[in-house]
Amino acid sequence: MKQSKKKIGILYGMERSFPLALIQKIQFEQPHIIAEPVLIGAVMEGQLLDYDVILDRISQDIPFYRSLLKLASLGGTRIINNPFWSSADDKFFNYSVASKLGIPVPKTVLLPSKDHPPETTSESMSNLIYPLQWENIFSYTGFPSFLKPFDGGGWKHVYKIESEQEFFEVYNQTQNLVMTLQESIDFTEYYRCYCIGMKYVHIMPYEPRNPAHLRYQADFSPSNKMVETLTEYCITLCKALNYEMNTIEFAIRNGIPYAIDYMNPAPDADRQSVQEDNFSWVVEYTAKYLIELAELDRKVPSEYAWSSFIK
Numbered sequence: 001m002k003q004s005k006k007k008i009g010i011l012y013g014m015e016r017s018f019p020l021a022l023i024q025k026i027q028f029e030q031p032h033i034i035a036e037p038v039l040i041g042a043v044m045e046g047q048l049l050d051y052d053v054i055l056d057r058i059s060q061d062i063p064f065y066r067s068l069l070k071l072a073s074l075g076g077t078r079i080i081n082n083p084f085w086s087s088a089d090d091k092f093f094n095y096s097v098a099s100k101l102g103i104p105v106p107k108t109v110l111l112p113s114k115d116h117p118p119e120t121t122s123e124s125m126s127n128l129i130y131p132l133q134w135e136n137i138f139s140y141t142g143f144p145s146f147l148k149p150f151d152g153g154g155w156k157h158v159y160k161i162e163s164e165q166e167f168f169e170v171y172n173q174t175q176n177l178v179m180t181l182q183e184s185i186d187f188t189e190y191y192r193c194y195c196i197g198m199k200y201v202h203i204m205p206y207e208p209r210n211p212a213h214l215r216y217q218a219d220f221s222p223s224n225k226m227v228e229t230l231t232e233y234c235i236t237l238c239k240a241l242n243y244e245m246n247t248i249e250f251a252i253r254n255g256i257p258y259a260i261d262y263m264n265p266a267p268d269a270d271r272q273s274v275q276e277d278n279f280s281w282v283v284e285y286t287a288k289y290l291i292e293l294a295e296l297d298r299k300v301p302s303e304y305a306w307s308s309f310i311k
Contacts, residue, residue, distance in 0.1 A: 006294040009038035009051040011065060013058035017271035025287040033294050043068055048075040053293045055080050057266045076298025080244045081265040090151035091263050092180050097240055103233050104258045106183040107141050110150060113176045138164055144184040149177050185258050187251035189220045194282050195234040195246050197289035202281045203230050216275045230257060237262050
């Protein structure tokens with residue numbers, strides 16, 4: 001009996017250069033594996049999807065896709081990244097995990113939202129100490145600092161704060177966003193790193209203070225020792241947080257790499273944005289890893305309470 005071909009699906013939104021190049025690369029490397037955009041309409045409960053592997057680039061923005069991917073997991077489809085963990089994770093928790101792992105992170109404080117969450121009132125906040133001990137908070141993080149969402153991305157609602165007065169001016173406009181106040185790392189070098197499959201690492205000098213189109217044009221490069229340290233930190237963080245595709249950013253101060261941002265389950269991989277060399281690398285190694293997964297059997301997640309009930 002002829003065995004059906006393995007199938008890899010790419011789930012994506014407005015981007016084009018990365019998913020289309022990735023499909024082409026997989027087809028070139030392994031013609032016996034089907035690689036295509038995921039096509040899906042309404043879904044029935046318990047429906048088995050015919051994809052062995054799905055790379056998710058968009059479900060963080062489209063809840064319909066996120067629920068679909070959870071269903072696909074029940075059928076043994078390998079999802080990158082894990083839709084259950086991606087639904088639960090947040091950046092403040094990530095800083096706490098890194099701290100427990102011994103990886104340096106900036107001093108960070110979680111703050112309650114300025115306005116009450118929807119459909120709550122002051123009566124709902126029975127357990128909240130308020131006003132907060134602002135002097136202790138400002139003394140801990142210092143100024144300048146960064147005020148940013150605890151689970152945001154894409155540099156949305158990120159503010160550099162120079163003083164206590166400026167903090168309140170900005171914080172008072174954040175409405176019901178849960179924010180963090182974070183120590184500003186005065187860095188001499190900055191690196192953005194791809195980590196694929198918790199094993200393939202690509203370190204990119206990155207200058208976030210430059211205009212967007214010039215951020216990958218930096219006048220520094222990592223020493224051999226720094227490469228070893230960043231590679232170790234990338235793999236450790238991705239294994240701890242169960243991210244099979246991620247970018248991890250480090251700010252270097254006095255030779256110490258501080259992990260700044262590493263909750264990026266659908267990291268930027270646009271050809272024009274990341275530049276040609278970096279684009280070629282992420283296409284090559286993402287394709288390599290997806291092929292490795294496709295050549296394995298399907299696998300229903302085993303770490304959840306419901307896993308033992310699924311046959």
